[in-house]
Amino acid sequence: xxxxxxxxxxxxxxxxxxxxxxxxxxxxxxxxxxxxxxxxxxxxxxxxxxxxxxxxxxxxxxxxxxxxxxxxxxxxxxxxxxxxxxxxxxxxxxxxxxxxxxxxxxxxxx
Amino acid sequence: xxxxxxxxxxxxxxxxxxxxxxxxxxxxxxxxxxxxxxxxxxxxxxxxxxxxxxxxxxxxxxxxxxxxxxxxxxxxxxxxxxxxxxxxxxxxxxxxxxxxxxxxxxxxxxxx
Numbered sequence: 324x325x326x327x328x329x330x331x332x333x334x335x336x337x338x339x340x341x342x343x344x345x346x347x348x349x350x351x352x353x354x355x356x357x358x359x360x361x362x363x364x365x366x367x368x369x370x371x372x373x374x375x376x377x378x379x380x381x382x383x384x385x386x387x388x389x390x391x392x393x394x395x396x397x398x399x400x401x402x403x404x405x406x407x408x409x410x411x412x413x414x415x416x417x418x419x420x421x422x423x424x425x426x427x428x429x430x431x432x433x
Numbered sequence: 434x435x436x437x438x439x440x441x442x443x444x445x446x447x448x449x450x451x452x453x454x455x456x457x458x459x460x461x462x463x464x465x466x467x468x469x470x471x472x473x474x475x476x477x478x479x480x481x482x483x484x485x486x487x488x489x490x491x492x493x494x495x496x497x498x499x500x501x502x503x504x505x506x507x508x509x510x511x512x513x514x515x516x517x518x519x520x521x522x523x524x525x526x527x528x529x530x531x532x533x534x535x536x537x538x539x540x541x542x543x544x545x
Binding site for chain 2 (some may be wrong): 327331355357362366367368369372412414416418419420421422423424425426
């Protein structure tokens with residue numbers, strides 16, 4: 324079946340550094356991708372999305388890059404802050420289904 | 434503008450019982466999706482409702498069923514509970530499909 328996977332279960336970065344979280348997906352028919360942030364005890368929170376006809380999209384301090392050739396997307400967080408500590412999920416949409424990855428825990432240390 | 438709310442917050446059931454979880458969508462949203470999140474895992478898509486009709490379903494057995502009401506609130510029903518049904522059940526609402534979904538805090542279901 325189709326899958327979405329994140330490359331690293333845990334990522335530790337120093338406050339102020341840039342963070343990059345990577346994700347791979349298996350279904351080339353996926354046409355919409357979303358990054359979510361989930362803090363402990365809360366539901367996932369939308370961060371940024373990108374459609375398959377784009378290769379880059381920027382938000383406030385975040386950038387998503389999509390490489391359809393290798394079925395890979397990444398989330399870049401600039402100037403990482405302690406408040407960015409959470410689990411990050413990528414998710415891929417194929418027609419009427421949304422498939423989440425397993426998540427990467429981002430730890431920010433001073 | 435109110436966000437997505439879910440009830441109850443926590444629930445304990447025994448194997449074989451039935452459970453109903455409830456979700457109120459964000460104001461102005463007509464689409465509700467349900468997810469199951471096991472501990473340490475990503476959410477798994479159960480199904481989506483749009484204007485009271487099921488609009489997509491993940492790989493869950495028929496004992497997982499749902500409803501959406503005219504005010505766009507929704508219920509998730511699970512029959513014949515199994516131990517593996519223990520999880521956080523998340524509801525999310527949106528104006529269109531999966532675009533900019535807003536999630537509720539979830540209902541923690543424990544099956545003993």
